[in-house]
Amino acid sequence: MEAAALSRIGLAGLAVMGQNLALNIAEKGFPISVYNRTASKVDETVGRATFEGGLPLNGHHSPREFVLSIQRPRSIIILVKAGAPVDQTISTLSQFMEPGDAIIDGGNEWYENTERRIREASARGLLYLGMGVSGGEDGARHGPSLMPGGSFQAYGNIEEIVTRVAAQVDDGPCVTYVGEGGSGNFVKMVHNGIEYGDMQLISEAYDVLKVIGGLSNVELAEIFAEWNRGELESFLIEITADIFKVKDEHGEGELVDKILDRTGMKGTGKWTVQQAAELSIAAPTIAASLDCRYLSGLKEERESAARVLDEAGINGDVSVKRSRSIEKKGLVDDVRQALYASKICSYAQGMNLLRAKSEEKAWNLNLGELARIWKGGCIIRARFLDRIKKAYERNRGLANLIVDPEFAREMVQRQGAWRRVVGLAIEAGISTPGMCASLAYFDTYRRARLPANLVQAQRDLFGAHTYERIDRPGSFHTEWTKLARESKAGAVVL
Ligand SMILES: *[C@@H]1O[C@H](CO)[C@@H](O)[C@H](O)[C@H]1NC(C)=O
Numbered sequence: 001m002e003a004a005a006l007s008r009i010g011l012a013g014l015a016v017m018g019q020n021l022a023l024n025i026a027e028k029g030f031p032i033s034v035y036n037r038t039a040s041k042v043d044e045t046v047g048r049a050t051f052e053g054g055l056p057l058n059g060h061h062s063p064r065e066f067v068l069s070i071q072r073p074r075s076i077i078i079l080v081k082a083g084a085p086v087d088q089t090i091s092t093l094s095q096f097m098e099p100g101d102a103i104i105d106g107g108n109e110w111y112e113n114t115e116r117r118i119r120e121a122s123a124r125g126l127l128y129l130g131m132g133v134s135g136g137e138d139g140a141r142h143g144p145s146l147m148p149g150g151s152f153q154a155y156g157n158i159e160e161i162v163t164r165v166a167a168q169v170d171d172g173p174c175v176t177y178v179g180e181g182g183s184g185n186f187v188k189m190v191h192n193g194i195e196y197g198d199m200q201l202i203s204e205a206y207d208v209l210k211v212i213g214g215l216s217n218v219e220l221a222e223i224f225a226e227w228n229r230g231e232l233e234s235f236l237i238e239i240t241a242d243i244f245k246v247k248d249e250h251g252e253g254e255l256v257d258k259i260l261d262r263t264g265m266k267g268t269g270k271w272t273v274q275q276a277a278e279l280s281i282a283a284p285t286i287a288a289s290l291d292c293r294y295l296s297g298l299k300e301e302r303e304s305a306a307r308v309l310d311e312a313g314i315n316g317d318v319s320v321k322r323s324r325s326i327e328k329k330g331l332v333d334d335v336r337q338a339l340y341a342s343k344i345c346s347y348a349q350g351m352n353l354l355r356a357k358s359e360e361k362a363w364n365l366n367l368g369e370l371a372r373i374w375k376g377g378c379i380i381r382a383r384f385l386d387r388i389k390k391a392y393e394r395n396r397g398l399a400n401l402i403v404d405p406e407f408a409r410e411m412v413q414r415q416g417a418w419r420r421v422v423g424l425a426i427e428a429g430i431s432t433p434g435m436c437a438s439l440a441y442f443d444t445y446r447r448a449r450l451p452a453n454l455v456q457a458q459r460d461l462f463g464a465h466t467y468e469r470i471d472r473p474g475s476f477h478t479e480w481t482k483l484a485r486e487s488k489a490g491a492v493v494l
Pocket residue numbers: 012013014015035036037038041080081085089
């Protein structure tokens with residue numbers, strides 16, 4: 001039997017994402033070897049490659065045969081569940097790998113696990129990349145956004161492959177070498193946090209339009225489709241328009257109304273908020289989206305709270321006043337602007353989190369370039385990411401997206417609509433935590449003077465934490481209680 005030619009790359013872990021990424025790589029003309037502990041997964045993938053017209057994909061049931069079937073220096077992508085399965089897969093495969101070979105973990109891994117594995121791999125002469133992969137199964141198959149970080153040499157070995165496999169947009173493939181260490185995983189984590197925020201904000205827009213505006217699913221489908229032709233153009237807006245169109249096969253009306261209002265999650269959103277807290281970066285919109293998922297999980301509690309507060313008469317005060325005959329067209333236009341402005345604040349938070357981490361770890365992240373590789377392939381892909389990219393190109397040290405001259409102008413143009421929507425929602429008792437968090441972030445950030453002076457005074461009073469003054473240098477402590485007793489100021493009757 002003739003010895004088979006060696007593959008250019010290998011991929012282990014053939015769940016949906018792994019299969020699709022392997023087929024994508026093969027389709028771009030790079031012969032690939034695939035492996036999975038479960039033999040049927042290998043056969044399934046080989047079957048798909050054959051069905052798609054004989055893509056250059058070789059299946060292996062033995063980890064040794066798999067590794068040896070790849071040309072050196074080897075690059076092996078692993079796509080298994082984050083955590084222990086990654087360590088297991090590495091130990092299975094690495095025993096057959098040789099110095100100079102590289103492992104590329106494409107899962108949603110915690111960045112510190114990647115940094116540990118980089119050290120362990122390098123002790124054996126192996127290279128390592130932690131590569132964020134976004135775009136779901138369709139992205140993996142037809143062009144994902146890829147966020148590789150770790151060994152630059154390992155990146156060099158697969159650059160020609162990933163630049164062909166990634167989504168392609170007007171200014172290039174949606175992949176770049178992100179930086180050292182676990183930076184690729186960290187960037188993917190923040191991408192997911194931003195994704196949480198986007199989804200929350202869209203759900204709030206839906207809630208306001210449906211409950212206050214009284215819009216039907218048919219109207220919502222039309223409006224989201226229209227929004228997708230303007231400044232909000234994005235994957236999430238597009239799929240939302242589609243969702244409203246799907247009828248319920250088990251009954252009347254549309255499927256969306258029959259879905260239980262309890263959101264699942266896998267952890268990257270939580271990590272994002274934890275990291276924001278660790279780094280003292282305000283990320284209130286992303287945090288609000290996480291809180292909302294927690295509250296959505298309390299379905300039974302919410303149902304009983306609704307009953308209790310209904311009996312206590314809440315609807316007398318906060319029921320939606322349709323009688324005020326909300327003008328639909330105006331409301332739709334306001335909600336669109338509120339959504340856009342809220343989104344900018346959410347992205348500003350995510351970007352600032354990335355910058356803070358980059359400074360802590362000396363990753364030297366290029367925020368404009370990260371916005372660019374999110375323009376295609378990934379779940380948060382959107383037209384306005386091009387504008388974010390340009391904002392950071394104009395000014396690499398931009399303190400906050402909000403103060404980029406173009407975004408600043410847009411925020412100001414939309415603030416009226418934004419405040420109307422949030423005000424209307426608050427009055428009607430429709431919670432819009434994401435939009436409120438974004439607006440509060442905006443209003444806090446843009447105000448030169450905040451009531452933090454009073455908090456400082458309180459801290460100094462009860463804890464002698466001292467304070468600074470606005471009119472002279474140094475730190476000060478005051479005997480507040482004693483001076484207050486002596487003063488007559490409290491005697492004024494209002
Ligand atoms: C193979 O498939 C199984 C089941 O689908 C999965 O749990 C496992 O992580 C996969 N990966 C490897 C490398 O065996």
